[in-house]
Amino acid sequence: MTLLTVSGLRKHFPLKKDLLGRGGGTVHAVDGITFDVAQGETLGVVGESGCGKSTMARLLLRLIEPDEGLIRLEGRAVGTQMPLTEARGKMQMVFQDSFASLNPRLTVEDSIAFGPIVHGLPRAQARERARSLLARVGLEPLRFAGRYPHELSGGQRQRVNIARALALRPKIVILDEAVSALDKSIEAQVLNLLLDLKVEFGLTYVFISHDLNVVRYMSDRVIVMYLGKIAEAGPAESVFGDTRHPYTRALFSAMPSMDPDRRTQQPPLIGDPPNPIDPPPGCRFKGRCAHAEDICGRGDITLTSAGAEHRVACLMTQPGSGHSSAPGKAA
Amino acid sequence: MEPRAPDEPLVSVSDLTVRFSRTGQTIQAVNGVSFDLAPGEVLGVLGESGSGKSVTLRAMLRILPAHRSSVTGTIRVAGRDVLALSGAELEDYRGGTVSMIFQEPMLSFDPVFTIGQQIAESVRRHMKVDQQAARARALEMLDRVQIPSAKRRLDAYPHEMSGGMRQRAMIALALACKPKLLLADEPTTALDATVQIQILLLLRELQREFGMSVIFVTHDVGVAIEVADRIAVMYAGRIVETGSVREVIRTPRHPYTQGLLSSTVRGELRGQRIEAIPGSPPDLAAMPPGCAFAPRCKHARDECLRAVPGAVDVGGGHEARCVLLKLAA
Amino acid sequence: MSAAAVDVREAASAAPAAQFAPTQGYWRSVFSRLMRDKVTVICALVILALILMAVFAPWIAPEDPLKGSVMKRLRPIGSEGYPLGSDELGRDMLSRLIFGARLSLVMGIVPVLCALGIGGLLGITAGFHGGRVNTAIMRTVDVFYAFPSVLLAVAISGALGAGITNAILSLTIVFIPPIARVAESVTTQVRALDYVEAARASGAGNFTIIRVHILGNVMGPVFVYATSLLSVCMILAAGLSFLGLGTKPPLPEWGLMLNTLRTAIFQNPWVAALPGLMIFLVSFCFNLLSDGVRSAMDVTR
Numbered sequence: 001m002t003l004l005t006v007s008g009l010r011k012h013f014p015l016k017k018d019l020l021g022r023g024g025g026t027v028h029a030v031d032g033i034t035f036d037v038a039q040g041e042t043l044g045v046v047g048e049s050g051c052g053k054s055t056m057a058r059l060l061l062r063l064i065e066p067d068e069g070l071i072r073l074e075g076r077a078v079g080t081q082m083p084l085t086e087a088r089g090k091m092q093m094v095f096q097d098s099f100a101s102l103n104p105r106l107t108v109e110d111s112i113a114f115g116p117i118v119h120g121l122p123r124a125q126a127r128e129r130a131r132s133l134l135a136r137v138g139l140e141p142l143r144f145a146g147r148y149p150h151e152l153s154g155g156q157r158q159r160v161n162i163a164r165a166l167a168l169r170p171k172i173v174i175l176d177e178a179v180s181a182l183d184k185s186i187e188a189q190v191l192n193l194l195l196d197l198k199v200e201f202g203l204t205y206v207f208i209s210h211d212l213n214v215v216r217y218m219s220d221r222v223i224v225m226y227l228g229k230i231a232e233a234g235p236a237e238s239v240f241g242d243t244r245h246p247y248t249r250a251l252f253s254a255m256p257s258m259d260p261d262r263r264t265q266q267p268p269l270i271g272d273p274p275n276p277i278d279p280p281p282g283c284r285f286k287g288r289c290a291h292a293e294d295i296c297g298r299g300d301i302t303l304t305s306a307g308a309e310h311r312v313a314c315l316m317t318q319p320g321s322g323h324s325s326a327p328g329k330a331a
Numbered sequence: 332m333e334p335r336a337p338d339e340p341l342v343s344v345s346d347l348t349v350r351f352s353r354t355g356q357t358i359q360a361v362n363g364v365s366f367d368l369a370p371g372e373v374l375g376v377l378g379e380s381g382s383g384k385s386v387t388l389r390a391m392l393r394i395l396p397a398h399r400s401s402v403t404g405t406i407r408v409a410g411r412d413v414l415a416l417s418g419a420e421l422e423d424y425r426g427g428t429v430s431m432i433f434q435e436p437m438l439s440f441d442p443v444f445t446i447g448q449q450i451a452e453s454v455r456r457h458m459k460v461d462q463q464a465a466r467a468r469a470l471e472m473l474d475r476v477q478i479p480s481a482k483r484r485l486d487a488y489p490h491e492m493s494g495g496m497r498q499r500a501m502i503a504l505a506l507a508c509k510p511k512l513l514l515a516d517e518p519t520t521a522l523d524a525t526v527q528i529q530i531l532l533l534l535r536e537l538q539r540e541f542g543m544s545v546i547f548v549t550h551d552v553g554v555a556i557e558v559a560d561r562i563a564v565m566y567a568g569r570i571v572e573t574g575s576v577r578e579v580i581r582t583p584r585h586p587y588t589q590g591l592l593s594s595t596v597r598g599e600l601r602g603q604r605i606e607a608i609p610g611s612p613p614d615l616a617a618m619p620p621g622c623a624f625a626p627r628c629k630h631a632r633d634e635c636l637r638a639v640p641g642a643v644d645v646g647g648g649h650e651a652r653c654v655l656l657k658l659a660a
Numbered sequence: 661m662s663a664a665a666v667d668v669r670e671a672a673s674a675a676p677a678a679q680f681a682p683t684q685g686y687w688r689s690v691f692s693r694l695m696r697d698k699v700t701v702i703c704a705l706v707i708l709a710l711i712l713m714a715v716f717a718p719w720i721a722p723e724d725p726l727k728g729s730v731m732k733r734l735r736p737i738g739s740e741g742y743p744l745g746s747d748e749l750g751r752d753m754l755s756r757l758i759f760g761a762r763l764s765l766v767m768g769i770v771p772v773l774c775a776l777g778i779g780g781l782l783g784i785t786a787g788f789h790g791g792r793v794n795t796a797i798m799r800t801v802d803v804f805y806a807f808p809s810v811l812l813a814v815a816i817s818g819a820l821g822a823g824i825t826n827a828i829l830s831l832t833i834v835f836i837p838p839i840a841r842v843a844e845s846v847t848t849q850v851r852a853l854d855y856v857e858a859a860r861a862s863g864a865g866n867f868t869i870i871r872v873h874i875l876g877n878v879m880g881p882v883f884v885y886a887t888s889l890l891s892v893c894m895i896l897a898a899g900l901s902f903l904g905l906g907t908k909p910p911l912p913e914w915g916l917m918l919n920t921l922r923t924a925i926f927q928n929p930w931v932a933a934l935p936g937l938m939i940f941l942v943s944f945c946f947n948l949l950s951d952g953v954r955s956a957m958d959v960t961r
Contacts, residue, residue, distance in 0.1 A: 048523035049494075061861045085863040093861050101854035105876040111855075114872065115862035153611050154380075161858075168862060183379035183550060188594035188607035195604075210524065216598025217605075240598065254524040256531075256553025258597075260576040263557055267529040271479075272495040 002075075003204055004037040004060075004091075004172060009069035011052075011059055015277065025277045029055040031228035033069075034303075037172065042198070042205040044219030044236065046212055046251070048273045051225040053208045057176040060206070061091055074171075089119060092165035096177035098157035102149040108134065108160050109145040115168045126167075133163040136200075137193060155186035159193065166201065174206045179214065191218065212255055216240050221309075224248045227276045227284040230303055234310030244312040247285045283314070295322045339410075341511060341544050342368035342391075347404035349386050349395065349568075356616045360386045362568035363404070363639075370511070373538060373545040375559025375576070377552060377591070381612050383568035384548045388514045391546075392431050393421060409511050427457040430505040431514040434521055436497040439504060440489040446473070446500050447485030450507050457508040472503035476533060495526040499533070506537060513538070515547045519554060531557045552595050556580060564588045567613050567623035569639070574649030584651040587624045622654070630655055693956040700952025703945040710942060714761035723752035725759040725912045734928045745931040747917070748924050749910075753931055757938060760912040763824065767906065767913070768894035768942070771831035776886045779836040783843025784878060788851055788870060798844060805837040813896050817905040827906040831896060835889055842885045846878045880957045887950035891943030898939050914938050 010032050017024040030052040037043045045053050058064045060071060062084055073090060076082040092115075095101040102111050112130035117123060131141040137159040149157055158178065165173050175194070179187045191214070198205060207218045215222060222239045224232040224247065232245040243249050253268035269288050276284075282297035283289070289296070296315060303311040304318050315323035349361035361383040368374050378384040389395050390402050393413060406413040409428050416424055433439060440449060450469035454460065460468070466485070473481035476499040489497060498518060505513060515534070519527040535558055538545050547558050555562055556576055563573040564585065572585040583589045590608035610627040613619055619626055625635035634654050643656040694700055713720060728749035735746040744753040786797040804812065816830035850856065851874065859869050898915025900906035907913040909920065917935040925932045 048525065058857070063857050063860055088861055088863040091861075093858065095854040095858065097854055101858050103855045103859075103873050103877070106872075114859065114864070118859075118862055118864045118868060155611060164858065183612075184552070184596075185379060185591060185594045185608040186611065188596060188605040189609070191596065192605055192607055211596075212524070213596050213598045217596050217601050236601070250525055254528040256528070256551070256557050258553050258556055258580075260556050260580060264528055264532065267525075267532055269525045270529070272493040272526055273523055 001039045002036050003039040003073070004206075005070075005072040005075075006036065006060070007034045007070050007072075009033045009056065009059055009071070010067045011055055011064060012067055028228045028276045028279055030059060030066075031276075033225075033228075033230055035223055035230070035233060037204060037206060039171075040202065040204055041220040042207050042218050044215035044222040045206065045208040045225060046210065046215045046222060047225035048210060048251075050227065050273055050276050052228040052276065053225055054176055056225075057093060057174050057206070057208055060174060061088060061093055085119075089115075089168045090170050091172045091174065092168060092170040093174040093176060094158070094161050094165050094178040096180055098154050098161055098181065099149060101161055102157060102164075104149055107146050107148060108139075108152070109141075111149075111160065112164045112167050115164065119168060129167060130163070133166055134160070136166075136197070137163045138189075139163075153186075155182055155190060158182060158190055162190075162193070162197070166197065169201075170203070172204045172206060174208070176208045177210065178207075180209060180211065187214075194218070212251055224251070227274070227279055229284055230311075230313060231285065232310075232312050232314075233303065234307075238307060238310045242307070242310070244306050244310070244317050245285075245314050246289050246291055246316075250288075291316060291323075291325060293323055340367035341370045341372075341409055342366075342546075343405075343407040344387075344391070345405050347387065347390060347406060348402070349383070349390050350401045351399055352401075353399070358615045359618050360400075360568055360615060361390065362618070364565075364568070364570055365404075366563060366570065366573065368512075368544050368546065370544055371538075371542045373535075373547060373558055373560045375555035375562045376546060376548045376565060377550070377555050377562055378548075378565035379550055379591075379612065381567070381615060382565040384565050385516050386568075387565075388431065388516050388546060388548055392425060392429060392514060394425075394431075423457070426453055426510070427508055428510055429512045429514060430508070430510045431516065432498075432501050432505045432518045434517040436494075436501040437489060439501045440497075442489055445486050445488055446492075446504075450500075450504050453504060454507050468507060469503070472507045473500065475506075475537070476500070476503045478503070494522060495530065498522065498526075498530055502530075502534065502537070506541065506543075509541060509543075511543055513543055513545045515545060517549055518547075520549070520551070527554070528557075534558060552580070552592065564591070567618065568615065569623065569652065571624065571653070572649075572651040574645075574651075575647070578647060578649040582649075584645055584649070584656060585624075585653050586628045586630055586655075588651070590627075622652070690953075690956050694952060697952045697956065699948055700956070703949045703952065706945045707942070707949065710761055711765060713758055714765050717759045717762055721752075721755035721758045723755040725751060725755045726910055727751065734924050734931065736928055737930050744934060745928065747921055747931070753934060756912040756917060757914070757934060760914045760917060760935065760938070763907055763911065763913040764894065764898065764915065764939070765942070767824070767828060767831070767897035767901075768890055768946075771828050771897070772835055772886050772889050772893050774828075774832040775835035775839050775889075776882070778832070779839030780843045780879065780882055782836070783840040783845075783882070784847050784870065784874065786840070787844040787847025787878075788866070788874060790848070790851075794844070797840070801837045801840045804833065805841065809834045809892070810896065810899065813900060814903065814905065817900055822905050822908060824907055827897060827900050830900075831893055834896070835886075835893065838889070839882060839886060843878060843882045846881050847874060850874055850877045881954075884950055884954040884957065887953060888947060890946040890950075894939060894943050894946070898935075 009030055011030045013027040013029055015025050015027060033056060047053050055064065059066045071078045073082055073087050078087040109127060109130045112133055113126035116126040116129055131145055134141045134144055139156060139159055179190050182190060197203060207215060209215050216236060219236045221234065222236050223230055224245065226247050232239055232248045243252060250268040257264055271288060274287060280297065282299060283301045286292040286296040301313045301315060303313045306312045306317045315321035316325040319327045345365040347361055347364040351358040351360055364387055376384045391406055391413065395402065402414060411424065447466060447469050450472060451465035454465040454468045470481055470485055473484055478484050478496060478499050492500060519530050522530060531554065549555050559576050561573065562576050562579045563570045564587065566587050572579060572583065572588045579588060583592055593606040594608055596605060608627055613623050621636040621638055622640050625631040640652045640654045642650040642652050644650050645656060728751040730750055732746050732750040733748055735742045737745045739745060742752055744757065747753055747756065782797050786794040813830050813834045816833055817827055820826035820830060856869060856873050859873050897906060898918065901913050901915035902919040907916045909916060914935040921932040
């Protein structure tokens, strides 16, 4: 069953010009993104800085107003058919920076109870819920409920953030680089916790990360983003096993080999990811792509099916696209 | 400078201890770290936050705040007693013999001077050459670190460059005076994956070309494997295991190293639970007696808490500090 | 400040949808840290003593501060009947200093309190809303900020005419811009933090977010900054009186006393310096107090 549908989501940020009229331009942070999330699955979103994955997370919760696009939750359009407050109770978010995402002046218990109180739960019950959630995320309520964020370690703070996100009994939790700032041994603990909570509360995750390993470990389906657009999307086995987009392939080869005898010899890409400011038409990746041809700069490249549910935005996978490596029409 | 025997290590650190004092508390950041480093060798120091890996590097460059930290033990680099250096000698040592690159390149650069000016200034100070030669060297270095249109970039300010370019410029600055030892403190951690691998390969190439020794501090096992010849695993201010990359990665002997490797997430393991290390690292202001990892260790026994275990050589320079190894031997 | 926190809580319990007591535990921990800082405690005690002295002046002062004697002018410190000497009209200095604390403290504290209310409100509004609201408020504030504070105080007092109320009014206007600035910049920083986003994602409205997440984190630094303004305000108020724009003679006020005694600086310098010493003592204590409060409010220690 489809829980969340996102169609044509777009957000551009105009840049300010300086006094001499220089600068300006528009950041194409999220540029027409369509996907859906099924009940109970984990959708992984992977990409490098500037690909728009964090903006997308904030757009989903309407923390930023989208320029265009429609978000449907349980079949109802958020903002029109479903009030924002209701949607925000059903969708919650865990941020990367565990410290900045907790109010330093509130105890852990008050931070968790805040959401339920706002939604009208009596104070005592909200505190009760906060304590039981603390226990559930592995923090002994008697020891931790009255503590302040600075008295906790990074891993403990992120557990509190997860408890806070669960306090409204959401359907979907958006995890925006939620484990990226943690040490490896703590990251593993938190990932295990997330997997347990998902089963226990019947959650659906949108798991955003720059770390391919973590995304692959967590996700049922994966979206690869590049400069505000989806480059490749599909079931995890398919995207990771039968990678079609040259950018996704480059991301894979950029991962350390983890084998001292098979160290990486050639960098898969040269240079830095460009800024998403006023990108030229055509494929966003063509400037760094080894297979780029003239045709890649003409017109928009659409996501096209490349097998069951696997979609790729690359002319090389589209029969008759005019790219020299494109499969023949017959195929 | 004292003469050195040819097979003498370039770096020799023994019993390095660093304490920070803060409002009535003593933070035991580094607790008796000893290691040697041969010329041209790359040592990867692997550890999590609070393991003392960065503090060790900073102590080696003598850039810890003097009034709040106490450093004891000995650090010898290229025959010099680093902790005894002062004044002009220290200036010559920093940047001349040893230089450092950081996670955040903006720390290395002064925002009001161009990249070229800053590299040339460093070259002039340490290599005693004139302005023109220094600028030529700066240009050569920018070319060498593969900065496109290097000539134009010479006159760029740090903030005008992208993250990866800045990191390259910082490497150019660090290597311009041909140091014998490069200290790298998580230089690729803040970078995107596709940029990180470029910088790692560049560092590997430059290390070979310059024949310098490198101490590369990282929290990422994958990064350490890409660059290091030898790995030292740190936990709570001590080196708990050291050996060649192959030995340490394939046959880790210390339970912490084993836990660190098993808890490193690999995509292929989807559907299985990750074997995480329970608990969290000790409070450095209240260190447990004996092995600092014992409270999190599944093999812990009474003996672990009695004294800090000594290093046990398990063959081929592969050492680990664990009581279990002593029992097995 | 703790009284204000109680008010917030009472106001909150009136609204059924949002019952929340955020700051209770925090302020208690700040207070216990304050109590451990000896310098701050001493400063607070000095200021408390001065306030008590001002309140109970009629019972403490040995003489009538207005009653002079032409025969006993400018007695040195320690003269019989005049423990701190007498002024140029033969009035008892000790009594005048004790009574002077009333006006001097009022003129030092009231303008800052008023400015804290108005400037804090303006700054938080500007910072929270951003955009056009911010531009409108902050550019207006900037106009006032462009003048040196002494000049502005003198100009406004001059335009309104001499008198205590007008002096307080002009000082309030002088201190609104800097407080609004600090409040605005702190609010802008806090607003961008993830926990405010998280609160919005929990479905909280602007009012609840400001009350629970913004006020507590903004008022701390702003309050500390305002404390540091108390000494400046005291000195400016004294300056206005010195120029004849504040208190009128023969009322005792330290700034005015400094003014009228300046002619005696060569005859009896110690007596002439006494009001200045009081101003110095109070502003010094306020400054140390503000430093102490600042470090006590730093939760990360």
